[in-house]
Structure formats: C-alpha cells, structure tokens
Amino acid sequence: FYQDxxxxxxxxxxPPIRQALMMHAALDRLEEILGTSKKTPYGRFQRNSHWxxxxxxxxxxxxxxxxxxxxxxxLALVDRSGIIPLKKRKEIDIKILFTAVHExxxxxxxxxxxxxxxxxxxxxxxxxxxxxxxxxxxxxxATIES
Amino acid sequence: xxxxxxxxxxELIFAKEMAAAKMERMGYxxxxxxxxxLAQNRTFSASxxxxxxxxxxxxxxxxxFLCKEVWMEIFRKQIDKLQTNHRGVFVLKDLELRWLTRLPxxxxxxxxxxxxxxxxxxxxxxxxxxxxxxxxxxxxxxLADGQNMSACSFNIKIK
Numbered sequence: 001f002y003q004d005x006x007x008x009x010x011x012x013x014x015p016p017i018r019q020a021l022m023m024h025a026a027l028d029r030l031e032e033i034l035g036t037s038k039k040t041p042y043g044r045f046q047r048n049s050h051w052x053x054x055x056x057x058x059x060x061x062x063x064x065x066x067x068x069x070x071x072x073x074x075l076a077l078v079d080r081s082g083i084i085p086l087k088k089r090k091e092i093d094i095k096i097l098f099t100a101v102h103e104x105x106x107x108x109x110x111x112x113x114x115x116x117x118x119x120x121x122x123x124x125x126x127x128x129x130x131x132x133x134x135x136x137x138x139x140x141x142a143t144i145e146s
Numbered sequence: 147x148x149x150x151x152x153x154x155x156x157e158l159i160f161a162k163e164m165a166a167a168k169m170e171r172m173g174y175x176x177x178x179x180x181x182x183x184l185a186q187n188r189t190f191s192a193s194x195x196x197x198x199x200x201x202x203x204x205x206x207x208x209x210x211f212l213c214k215e216v217w218m219e220i221f222r223k224q225i226d227k228l229q230t231n232h233r234g235v236f237v238l239k240d241l242e243l244r245w246l247t248r249l250p251x252x253x254x255x256x257x258x259x260x261x262x263x264x265x266x267x268x269x270x271x272x273x274x275x276x277x278x279x280x281x282x283x284x285x286x287x288x289l290a291d292g293q294n295m296s297a298c299s300f301n302i303k304i305k
Contacts, residue, residue, distance in 0.1 A: 037279070042204035044279060045192040069185040070277045102186065109182040116178055 019061070019077055026056040026063040026075055034067060044071050050102070051095060066098040074101050078142075093141045100134035166265045173269020174276070177216070181277035184215050202232050205304055208278045209236050216274050221245075234304035238271075239289070239297070246288075246296035256295060260288040264298055271300055281305040 033052065035043045044067075052065035055075070066074040076097060108114055108127050120127060153161075188211070192203035213225035217240075227239035245263055249256040264286040271284045282304045289297040 041197075042192065042201050042279075045190040045204035045207055046200070048189055048191055050189065068182075069188060069190065070182055071279055106182050106186050110179050112175065112179070116175065 022056065022058070022061060022063065023075060023077060026065070026077075027073075029055050030065055030067075030073055030075070033065070034073075037071075044069060051098065064094050064098070066102065068102060068105070072105060074098055074105075076101075093138050096141075097134050097138040100137070101131055104130040104134070162262075166262065169262070169265035170269040170272070173266040173271075174273035175269075176266075177270035177273025177275075178277045179273075180216065180219065180270075181274040184219060185211070185278065188215075202234075205234060205236075205280060206230065206232075208275060208280055209238075209302065211278075212271060212274050213238060216270070220270065236302040236304075238300040238302065240299070241289075241294065241297045243267075243296050243298050246290070246298060249295055253292075256290065257288050260290070260298065261286070264288065264300075268300060271302060275302070275304075 030052070033055065034040075034047075037043070040046075047067065050066055050068060052067060054062055055065040056063040060080055062078050062080055064076045064078065066076075068074075076094065078094070104127050107130075108120060108124065109116070114120075190204070190207045190211070192200060192207045194200035194203050209228065209230070213228055217223065217225050221240070221244050223240075223242070223244075225238045226241045227237075229237040229239075245267075246260055249259055268284045268286050272282060275282050282302050284303075285301045287299045287301070289299050
C-alpha cells in the first residue's frame with residue numbers, strides 16, 4: 001500500500017469529481033508502469049530515476065508522475081488550456097515542482113510526531129504551505145514561457 | 147539499581163524485555179524517517195537474470211546503502227565488515243561503535259549494558275530497510291573481548 005498526494009495545479013481545496021476520476025485512472029496506469037508489489041517485489045531497486053514522465057495525456061489536462069525510493073507516488077494534474085505545450089521546457093518546471101513536493105513529504109516524515117506512512121491530514125500547515133508555494137512557482141513559470 | 151521489593155524475577159525480566167522492545171521501536175522510527183531523507187536523491191539499480199537474482203541484488207543494494215550512507219550519517223563511520231550468504235542473511239560487524247566506548251569496566255556488566263544499548267541500532271536497521279520495502283528481523287551481538295570492548299555485530303534476516 002502507499003500514500004499518494006494529489007496536487008491540483010489549479011489549487012482548489014477539493015478537486016472536482018472529473019479531475020478526481022482522472023487521477024484514479026492515472027493511478028491505475030501508474031500501477032501498470034511500476035508493477036505491483038506482488039509481481040515485482042523489488043521493483044523500486046530497478047528504477048533509475050524518480051521521474052516517471054507524462055502518465056495520462058488528455059486534451060485539456062495532463063497528468064505527470066513521480067515516485068520516491070520509499071515507493072511514495074506523487075501525481076500532478078496540470079491544466080493545459082492556457083499553456084502552449086513546449087514539452088522540453090515544461091518538463092524542467094514540472095520536475096522542479098515534484099522535487100519541491102518530495103522535499104515537503106520528506107520534511108513531514110522527518111517530524112517524529114507524524115505517524116509513519118499515514119494519511120497527511122489537518123493539521124499540516126507547513127506541508128500545505130510548501131506545496132502551495134511550489135504550485136504557485138510552477139504556475140508562474142509556466143505562464144511566463146507562453 | 148536495586149529493584150523495589152515485591153517484584154518477582156519474572157516481572158523484572160518482563161520489564162527489561164519491554165524496555166528493549168521500546169528502544170527497538172524508537173530506533174525503527176528514527177531509521178525509517180532518516181532513510182526517507184537519505185534516500186531522497188538516491189536511486190538504486192539492481193539487475194539480475196531472474197527474480198531470485200534481482201531480489202538478492204536489490205537486498206544487497208539496500209544493505210550496502212545502510213552500511214555506508216546511513217551508518218556514516220549516524221556514527222561517522224561505515225560498517226567494518228559485511229558478510230552475506232546471498233540468500234537473505236547478512237552479518238554486519240562494527241569493530242568500534244561509538245556508543246560502546248564508555249562501558250563499565252566489569253565484563254559482565256559491560257555485556258548487559260551493551261546489549262541494552264544495541265537494541266536501538268537494531269531498530270534503526272529494521273526501520274531503514276522497512277522504508278525501502280524490505281521486511282527483516284534484526285538481532286545483535288556484543289563481540290567484545292578483553293582488548294576491544296566496542297565491537298558488535300548485527301544479524302539481518304530478510305523475511
């Protein structure tokens with residue numbers, strides 16, 4: 001089992017149903033890519049990078065994936081409508097976003113008062129703030145480019 | 147320390163075991179969380195022709211990571227000797243563990259204290275491996291003889 005954090009680039013508190021559904025579809029796709037823990041018990045030792053790339057490209061949204069060495073998956077749903085896809089440049093910004101989210105997760109785990117591998121829920125002020133800041137940075141970077 | 151009267155032999159032993167278990171759990175928490183940080187920018191690459199070889203290679207990668215990076219972070223040195231049977235059993239020997247350098251001069255008291263102390267690193271090992279998805283049983287041994295009083299070994303048995 002794993003903990004996954006859904007990051008919505010439009011930064012609304014509760015993501016709309018449609019986007020939530022797409023995230024679940026992306027999770028299934030992710031399982032295909034990474035292999036389940038039963039089929040490939042040591043899969044994480046064969047991955048050469050954390051970055052997974054675009055998992056689920058759709059017309060108006062794109063979902064990117066990232067997985068840590070501790071098998072925590074991070075997904076980012078990005079609204080593509082306002083942004084002209086310039087694939088190479090967009091990748092570095094998204095990677096920066098994932099690195100920032102990963103950092104926030106590590107900091108959360110390092111807190112001895114947090115429960116190991118449990119759902120991250122209120123109160124988690126610093127975690128929220130850091131992720132929001134990372135999202136904001138990505139949004140700014142993405143809109144400057146276009 | 148003198149035990150309070152009224153406590154039976156069994157209760158004392160039980161209390162000691164509970165304390166050791168608690169130390170181990172604390173070590174587990176530390177090991178797990180530290181591994182999250184230390185493995186943050188690290189990827190592993192284990193390869194093999196068949197699942198058994200991949201498993202052995204992966205376990206070795208994880209244990210080497212533990213012996214080098216994690217041990218260095220905590221004890222400012224690496225594990226001195228690593229042995230394995232390539233079938234899920236690893237023996238880690240540290241010939242000069244920092245935490246064992248100030249033990250009581252009496253051999254028997256030193257041994258008892260050392261075993262109590264070593265519960266924590268056992269937990270650290272178990273926690274680190276658990277973070278990487280490896281379930282293991284870890285035990286420890288105090289290897290000191292008259293001359294070298296801070297040598298110890300850890301036995302990892304992967305489930």
